[in-house]
Amino acid sequence: MLEVKNLNAHYGAIHALKGISFTVNKGEIVTLIGSNGAGKSTTLNSISGLIKNRKGSIKFEDEEIIKCRTDEIVKRGIVQVPEGRRIFAELTVEENLKMGAYLRNDSDGVKKDMKKVFDMFPRLAERKTQLGGTLSGGEQQMLAIARALLSKPKLLMLDEPSMGLAPIIVEQIFAFIKEMNEKDGLTILLVEQNANMALSIAHRGYVLETGNIVLSDTAEKLRTDDEVRKAYLGEG
């Protein structure tokens, strides 16, 4: 579904991605793990076009998208939940969700999906008319995911969904991610520092180190890999 080949990205003078290649197949959860500054978020931002200074090839459903603007990429079905959630603080919960559905013209479908995410996250339904900025961190993460779901993604890209959240909330969020994948067959590209959590729900994983992919395997094998355990799982 997504095929990244020899992707290079620059952040000002920094060569942040040095020609990485990876694929995400339909129905998979693929995770990119690695330490701070390895280029995980840069990878997502390059795919979604937020970083314009990028070279190489990004094919989505067999079409080259590296020259596309972010809104065109979203229109094709690649939807990113940004790092730090990025809720519109001065918009209500409902308005935030409506912005997720910005590109859709099927108002009945949007209403139905709105109801669906409210069923999925009852907390958001209770806080429908509250301003986004007044929600707790966990609620904001739920809202960020719900907002992305309203865009009807074919590929959902999650950037550090566990960041700054209490362990119990992280478990809930990951349970949702797994459920979306298993129940609705949603394809997910997950970027996480919490490698343990990420590998526990992913099918496959790639390990990034200073702009290069150094390892790729099934999640299960990565979890038992000595190097990975030492470097990213805090073991050994």
Add this chain to the structure above:
Amino acid sequence: MFGEQLVNGLALGSIYALTAIGFTMVYGIIRLINFAHGDIFMIGAFFALSSVTLFNAPLIVAFLVGMAGASIVGILLSRLAYKPLFDAPRINLFLAAIGAAILFENFAMLVWGPQTNTFPVLIDMHNYSILGLKFTTLQVIILVCTIIFMILLHLLVNKTKVGIAMRCTAQDMNTARLMGINTDRMVYVTFAIGSSLGAAAGILVGMYYQAVYPMMGFMTGLKAFVAAVLGGIGSIPGAMLGGLVLGISESLGAAYISSGFRDGIAFIILILILLIKPSGILGKVTQEKV
């Protein structure tokens, strides 16, 4: 005399408010103090004037021509002069704005001449008494136009999808992009709205003082900027309030202190607000929850 000056201040303040909205909206979305905004105000007045003098257009048509023309100029300005600099440091954008202002002023001198043009009187003047205050027809028109524009703007910004998308773009441009919003287009829409409201103010000023001239946007532009800062730059209700406060203080100050001091009052207010509450009356101190 107090009543008279209050009415005067309300009319003047409405005009500042309409102009200040353009400043505040553009600042809100691309963090630029658009110093060419005052000149768009002037261009709008000239478009309306020309449609009256050349084509005998009725007042309402003159308004539409002026506002539509100015919004096209605003879009062109943002597309041609500002868009290439969106990713550059803000100072470059600011310099481009000053350059654009000089260009517009000289363009107007070239096309319409440097002299002051009289805006023909298109309405019958009467005096009205409302709540004990005396208004002229023109003052009523200024107030009514301003109220209508403010209501329309409020509905547009808060109730429509485009309006909410504009607010998203102003709050967080990258995340707005991730929603599928074409943020460049939102910037152009912002310029179009701000410019058309500025043009409406320019036409009203032209009618009020019966004078349209190439440098007319300079002082009003500066004062509208003061109004925007006074209300809290980036805030639309702030711009409305700031404009009214400024207009009324200026009128009362001119009447009770000295009329020669009229223009000074705005800048004294600017200095005071920057010393006491730099974020403005309705401005927020930016804080983000991470």
